[in-house]
Amino acid sequence: MEFRMIAMAALGSLAALAAAPAAHGAEICTAIADAATGKVLMQRGDCQRQVTPASTFKIPISLMGYDAGFLKDEHTPELPFRQGYVDWRPSWRSASDPAKWMSESVVWYSQQVTQALGKVQFAAYTRRFEYGNADVSGDAGHDGLTASWLESSLRISPLGQLSFLGKVVNRQLGVSAHAYEMTERLMRFGQSPEGWRINGKTGAGSGYGWYVGWATKGERKYLFARLMQRDKSMPQEVSSGPLARDGFIADFPALVNAIEVDQxxxxLLEKNAIPGMAVALSVNGKHYFYNYGVASKDTGQAVSNATLFELGSLSKPFTATLATYAQAQGKLAMTDPVSRHVPYLRGSVFDRVSLIHLGTHTVGDFPMQVPAEIKSYEQLMDYYKNWQPAHAPGTHRTYSNLGIGLLSIATARSLGVPYADAVERTLFPALGMEHSYIRVPAAQMAQYAQGYNSKGAPVRVNPDVLAEEAYGVKSNTRDMIRFVDANMGLLPLDAKLARAVADTHAGYFTLGAMTQDLIWEQYAGQAGLEQLLASTAEKTVWQANPVGAVAPPSAPQADAWLHKTGATGGFAAYALFNPARKVGIVMLSNRGLPGSERVSAAYEVLSRVAPGAAPAAAAP
Known part of the structure; x- marks a missing residue:
């Protein structure tokens, strides 16, 4: 699967499409490479077309001028403007220094530098730099020494620009350290889109617009080149170079996020033979979507951010939210005994088990799944009524569908409607989740991905007892990243619903570094991958583990990592977010993969796209 196709799909739902033509011009090529290795990570369009470098050639001229000693610093030498110099722009008709030369693309200043070098040295530098076709001979209308880079003999492609820039940032051109340092300083761009420091240079000529350079954030550095072609609607006084720059700067965060996510x-997809996956990011309130592979191997339908996936146990936070929403409406209290809302269970252990115990997996020692012999809800109620725990409520955590299923039943009865109706007709609309379902309607079946089991056979979730209540939601990344935003406090919600969402983040029990909220598993903001992975350990998932009660329950923590995995026989899901750092991720796939690999991949994605906000390195 080629990355550029993934990137295009990923960016398709952004408000400003990265693939869209720039204003008054058509994109010819956008290419990005890893600065350390030179590996091209993304190329879109005709990236081998050689055209005039125009003012992007000021980068090599700067290196030449500082290395040869003609240029000294940012303001030396200052050269006077003289009659006969190129003066296409009024601002060029005055004295210029290196800073003004680079920022305003003063052509005559470039010509003074190259003439100071002389033909022999100028040509030698160009050949040594292996810059484009290295032809500075000029032509019948252009002197090579003063105009070969201006719509004349010198040509370079976007990929050629990346090759040259890689030698610049890795200092492989054989010029002085001062030459590299001053050139980098002159190329500094005043804006830092999403924390990226940009060094770049525009260029315009023969109807083309360039923007080339590199971007740095922390330890990461990328080379880039964008080439566009102006169209007839562009006013002549508007330079295509700045348009290429402004378009690229606007697109860059999404483009580089696509690269980071893909890496x-x-x-993960290749290792686990995943047919399709949808990934969504929320970074400072902005959404990014990345779609891989197919929703169905039979039809070949591509995954999109509208594709419905089974969430498995990632459905459980909706039960918790519905319960706290019912509490906010005065329909129940999470401290209520279960039997208050399920009268059939009066006189059983559920007189002493609270709704909080159901929402925190601390009922006792329920089995993970509904016993196979239970085929009806009547049989299930009898099972609950006669069940006896090996541990007192609130002393051990045992992950189970039976507990959350009973919370769903109790909550629905407090509201007086079936559970599926309460979720689909009340909770999802209140959250603005327009295409999430427990029972997928016929009109939406075309969006419902086909799941595949470990042998690659097509499967979907069975309508077993508690399937709807414990793991029944089907959703897409568009709705799920909205749910993540709701949990980070980024959506304008009804006051009662906002309180309900926040209430699911209260901490009730501790198990190692993990705090058990209502379904959400919480870790401190400084937690690292090692701590997050503890939730997926076999002991944590499958065994009863002693817990410590948090008394009183801890208030929702802003700087905390909350996450939840989910899976059915043919799907896998994961969500991770931090409200204080305003970063979250949702991953949905149509084949199972280990929870630890989901957590590790999400951690890596957030570490790449939001290094300042991502979980810290694991504590010693």
Missing amino acids: AIQP
């Missing part, structure tokens, strides 16, 4: 997700 983390692609190996």
